[in-house]
Each structure stands twice: as structure tokens, then as C-alpha cells.
Amino acid sequence: MAKKHCPNCGGELNVHPSDAIITCSYCGTSFTPEGSEMKEHYALQVNYTERDALDTLKAYLVKVPGVDNELAQKISLADLSMTYYPYWVYTVQGDVSYRGIDRKASFRGQSGGRYNSIHWEWVAESGHQEQTRQIRLYAGPKVRGEIQNYPIATRSRRFFNLEEAKEHTANVLFSKVSEDAARQQAIATTRNLIYSRISRETERVEDARETFNVTDHAYIHVPIYHIRFNVGGGGKAYEAAIDASNGRVLYSEIPRTTGFKMKTIGSAIIWFAIMGFGAIMTYLAYEGFSILPIPGIDPQFLFYAGIGLTIIPAALGIMTLFLGFRGVTAERAK
Numbered sequence: 001m002a003k004k005h006c007p008n009c010g011g012e013l014n015v016h017p018s019d020a021i022i023t024c025s026y027c028g029t030s031f032t033p034e035g036s037e038m039k040e041h042y043a044l045q046v047n048y049t050e051r052d053a054l055d056t057l058k059a060y061l062v063k064v065p066g067v068d069n070e071l072a073q074k075i076s077l078a079d080l081s082m083t084y085y086p087y088w089v090y091t092v093q094g095d096v097s098y099r100g101i102d103r104k105a106s107f108r109g110q111s112g113g114r115y116n117s118i119h120w121e122w123v124a125e126s127g128h129q130e131q132t133r134q135i136r137l138y139a140g141p142k143v144r145g146e147i148q149n150y151p152i153a154t155r156s157r158r159f160f161n162l163e164e165a166k167e168h169t170a171n172v173l174f175s176k177v178s179e180d181a182a183r184q185q186a187i188a189t190t191r192n193l194i195y196s197r198i199s200r201e202t203e204r205v206e207d208a209r210e211t212f213n214v215t216d217h218a219y220i221h222v223p224i225y226h227i228r229f230n231v232g233g234g235g236k237a238y239e240a241a242i243d244a245s246n247g248r249v250l251y252s253e254i255p256r257t258t259g260f261k262m263k264t265i266g267s268a269i270i271w272f273a274i275m276g277f278g279a280i281m282t283y284l285a286y287e288g289f290s291i292l293p294i295p296g297i298d299p300q301f302l303f304y305a306g307i308g309l310t311i312i313p314a315a316l317g318i319m320t321l322f323l324g325f326r327g328v329t330a331e332r333a334k
């Protein structure tokens with residue numbers, strides 16, 4: 001940790017060497033370690049109160065399979081805090097004109113509905129690809145994937161307001177990615193998208209002229225609630241995160257009832273028993289015996305049916321266990 005002074009108010013701040021954009025906790029100004037101010041600093045508005053966030057979480061969890069219907073009454077809050085996560089959002093307009101060659105097949109010597117030879121030749125190709133992309137990059141310290149890959153909503157952005165962050169005693173995280181690095185990454189991502197399109201049309205690009213323009217860019221903080229809760233007076237704590245601007249559940253650990261877990265194990269055992277039956281059936285059919293006391297069934301049929309009865313229930317058993325014991329759930333985009 002090193003000390004830096006805010007170029008606007010002179011306030012002293014603790015800064016980590018990896019911080020690329022620092023936000024002053026006294027006046028809200030954002031600046032680079034070299035001291036140049038960042039004007040395009042936005043935040044999403046806090047539209048959900050702590051109470052709203054908890055209600056949203058309850059309403060969401062009740063619909064998750066295996067969660068107690070009475071969860072809303074049994075939940076108790078252990079901890080609730082807010083963090084502002086930093087993202088870069090770049091709109092990049094890319095334009096690539098290219099010349100290349102492509103392999104084209106021609107068929108020759110048709111006789112009796114058949115071609116005698118396929119002839120390949122290289123054909124000159126040229127084209128143009130134009131795309132505008134909005135690239136979002138998480139810029140803060142390493143966090144859970146749900147936050148790193150969060151497709152943030154950018155429409156409701158406003159200039160960053162320190163008072164709002166203070167009102168929620170929020171922790172404002174600093175960007176580890178500089179404006180220049182973010183810009184380069186956004187252009188590289190757009191370029192890759194355009195070239196993957198081109199590669200579908202041309203086998204080899206021999207010459208290209210490209211231009212990339214950044215039409216809009218912003219540094220945006222997204223306020224996210226972190227909730228820790230207990231259920232029914234139990235000691236186990238569950239964690240969840242809710243977007244404070246739109247109420248989306250980024251993730252939540254799932255408090256499943258014991259009854260549901262027992263049922264899950266029960267169904268998995270049934271699937272694995274069927275799998276065992278299928279395996280024995282396959283083995284016996286292979287040896288020339290039938291597992292079924294019905295005469296006249298083709299052993300080959302029993303063999304293949306046995307394989308199906310082994311693989312399918314095995315997959316269903318594994319899926320049942322996976323879905324029944326999966327620890328975390330996330331809300332899909334609305």
C-alpha cells in the first residue's frame with residue numbers, strides 16, 4: 001500500500017500498486033496513479049433498498065426446486081453490505097475490407113448420375129465486414145465468475161455520485177485495468193469477432209484494410225448487495241449477491257430442505273439400480289442368455305436394449321444428483 005493525494009481535493013488515499021483508476025473517498029474524483037482525472041466515470045443508480053433486495057432474494061429462492069415454501073418466514077439476515085464493482089464499457093465500430101482466396105469445388109465428367117472427379121481450385125475473393133460491438137470488461141480485483149462475467153445493464157448509467165455510495169456505506173473497488181489497456185482489449189475482441197465472420201467466407205485472407213473507432217466509452221461502477229443469511233435458526237450461512245440497480249440475483253447459494261435431498265438420493269438410487277439391471281442384461285445377452293423369462297427374444301435386441309438401459313439411467317442418475325445438490329443458482333437475464 002502506498003499513499004496518493006487526490007488531484008482535486010488533496011485527500012490522502014491508500015493505493016495498491018496494481019490500481020489503475022483510483023476513486024477519491026472524500027470527493028469522488030477518479031484519477032490515474034499519474035494524477036490525471038477521469039471524467040467519464042459513471043455508476044448505475046441504486047434503485048433497490050436493502051429491504052427490496054432481501055424481498056427479491058426470497059421471492060426468487062422460493063421458486064428454486066428443493067427450497068422450503070415457507071422460506072420467506074424462516075430466513076434471517078446475518079449480514080448485508082454493498083460493493084461498487086468497476087467495469088469498462090467500450091463501443092467499438094470495426095470496419096475490415098479484405099482480399100483473399102477461397103477453395104471452390106467443381107464437379108466434372110458426370111455419367112450415370114455420378115461425378116467422375118471433383119476438382120478444387122483457388123478463387124480470388126474480396127469482401128467487407130462492418131460491425132459495431134459493445135464490449136464490457138470487468139476491471140476490479142479477482143472475484144466470483146458471476147460478477148466478472150456479469151453483462152451489466154449500461155442504459156441507466158449516471159455520473160458517479162459519491163454521496164449515494166456513502167449513504168449505503170458501500171465499498172468502492174478500484175480498477176486494475178487502465179483506460180488504454182481496456183481500449184486495446186475492446187478493439188482486440190471486436191477484431192476477433194469480425195475475423196471469425198470473415199473466416200467463414202474466405203479460407204485465407206491475403207490483404208486487409210481495417211479501421212476501428214471507439215464511438216463511446218465509459219468507466220462504470222455497479223452497486224451490488226452481498227447478503228448472508230440463515231434459515232430456520234440453523235447455523236449454516238448462505239451467500240447471495242443482488243444487483244442494486246435492477247434487482248437481478250447474480251447468484252445465491254441454495255438452502256435446500258433435508259426432505260428434498262433425501263428424495264434426490266432416492267431417485268438417484270433408483271436410476272443406478274436400473275443401470276445395474278441394464279448392465280447385467282447386456283452381459284447376459286452377450287453371453288447368449290436372456291435376462292427376461294420370455295422365450296423368443298432376439299439376443300441382439302436384448303444386447304442393444306441393455307446398453308440403452310445402462311447408459312440412459314446412468315446419465316439420469318448423475319443429472320439427478322447434480323441438480324439436487326448443485327450449490328449455487330443464478331437468475332437468467334430478463
Ligand SMILES: [Zn+2]
Nearest residue numbers: 006009024027
Ligand atoms: Zn478528492
